[in-house]
Amino acid sequence: MILGGTSEARLLAEALAARDECDVLLSLAGRTEKPATQPVPVRIGGFGGAAALADFLKAGGYDLLIDATHPFAERISANAPFAAETAGIATIALRRPEWQRLPGDRWREVQSIAEAIEALGPSPRHVFLATGRQGAHHAEAAPQHHYLVRSVDPVEPPLVLDNVDYVLDRGPFTLDGECDLLRQHDIDAIVAKNSGGAATYAKIEAARLLGIEVMMVTRAPASTVKAVDTVEAALAAIDHLFPPAMKRGV
Numbered sequence: 001m002i003l004g005g006t007s008e009a010r011l012l013a014e015a016l017a018a019r020d021e022c023d024v025l026l027s028l029a030g031r032t033e034k035p036a037t038q039p040v041p042v043r044i045g046g047f048g049g050a051a052a053l054a055d056f057l058k059a060g061g062y063d064l065l066i067d068a069t070h071p072f073a074e075r076i077s078a079n080a081p082f083a084a085e086t087a088g089i090a091t092i093a094l095r096r097p098e099w100q101r102l103p104g105d106r107w108r109e110v111q112s113i114a115e116a117i118e119a120l121g122p123s124p125r126h127v128f129l130a131t132g133r134q135g136a137h138h139a140e141a142a143p144q145h146h147y148l149v150r151s152v153d154p155v156e157p158p159l160v161l162d163n164v165d166y167v168l169d170r171g172p173f174t175l176d177g178e179c180d181l182l183r184q185h186d187i188d189a190i191v192a193k194n195s196g197g198a199a200t201y202a203k204i205e206a207a208r209l210l211g212i213e214v215m216m217v218t219r220a221p222a223s224t225v226k227a228v229d230t231v232e233a234a235l236a237a238i239d240h241l242f243p244p245a246m247k248r249g250v
């Protein structure tokens with residue numbers, strides 16, 4: 001079973017679905033109203049905690065649990081190794097590498113969205129809040145700024161702020177598109193998570209080109225589970241765990 005919600009999970013599911021010896025189920029949390037189409041059977045919704053996830057794995061006779069969730073999906077990633085151990089099956093984590101600061105980047109690293117909002121300072125700024133709808137409410141702590149909030153689905157309830165614009169969009173984003181967006185809204189600060197990956201990196205490049213400061217929310221320390229950082233490496237790890245002759249269900 002693949003815990004998903006990322007483009008990597010979809011690509012890994014696609015690669016495994018092409019193998020006759022694998023039965024794959026992709027699990028989504030159900031956060032987005034219209035999730036992307038997936039190449040394998042999908043189940044949607046939380047399990048009810050780590051023990052319930054373990055029960056689900058045992059009942060379904062799964063051999064392997066792959067945590068391919070977003071690097072900031074910390075709860076499910078903490079549950080996954082516990083559940084796999086309880087169910088007595090193997091587990092691997094697929095984590096994109098973090099973005100690294102390059103010359104010209106004006107990053108301030110912070111531990112949370114709340115800290116990022118505080119780091120914007122007391123003077124009014126034009127802020128692009130690019131961290132999705134979960135956590136957008138932290139902006140209410142600093143109502144002096146003008147916010148542009150981007151998310152896949154609408155922020156519900158809307159933020160209690162006088163100065164806020166919303167843009168609904170789903171990656172991948174292009175450098176030209178991000179530069180246009182930042183210029184149109186006269187943005188002088190961006191709040192972003194260090195998600196890694198290509199799909200949402202264009203805003204970071206655009207910020208570099210335009211000299212815009214980025215409040216970069218860093219990741220929590222990684223767990224001790226065996227982690228790989230590409231779909232190809234995940235496939236290799238699966239081959240290592242289950243040499244081709246003995247593959248059954250993932």
Ligand SMILES: NC(=O)c1ccc[n+]([C@@H]2O[C@H](COP(=O)([O-])OP(=O)(O)OC[C@H]3O[C@@H](n4cnc5c(N)ncnc54)[C@H](OP(=O)(O)O)[C@@H]3O)[C@@H](O)[C@H]2O)c1
Binds near residue numbers: 068070077132193
């Ligand atoms: N956090 C982000 O910035 C972000 C960005 C893009 C995509 N996503 C995707 O959105 C989903 C939710 O993210 P989150 O930050 O809310 O996660 P989270 O805080 O780690 O998870 C909260 C709860 O949601 C359920 N859950 C999360 N991922 C699930 C999955 N793939 N399948 C079934 N249940 C899942 C679990 O509920 P139970 O305990 O009841 O099992 C989990 O305890 C993840 O799958 C992630 O890949 C997150």
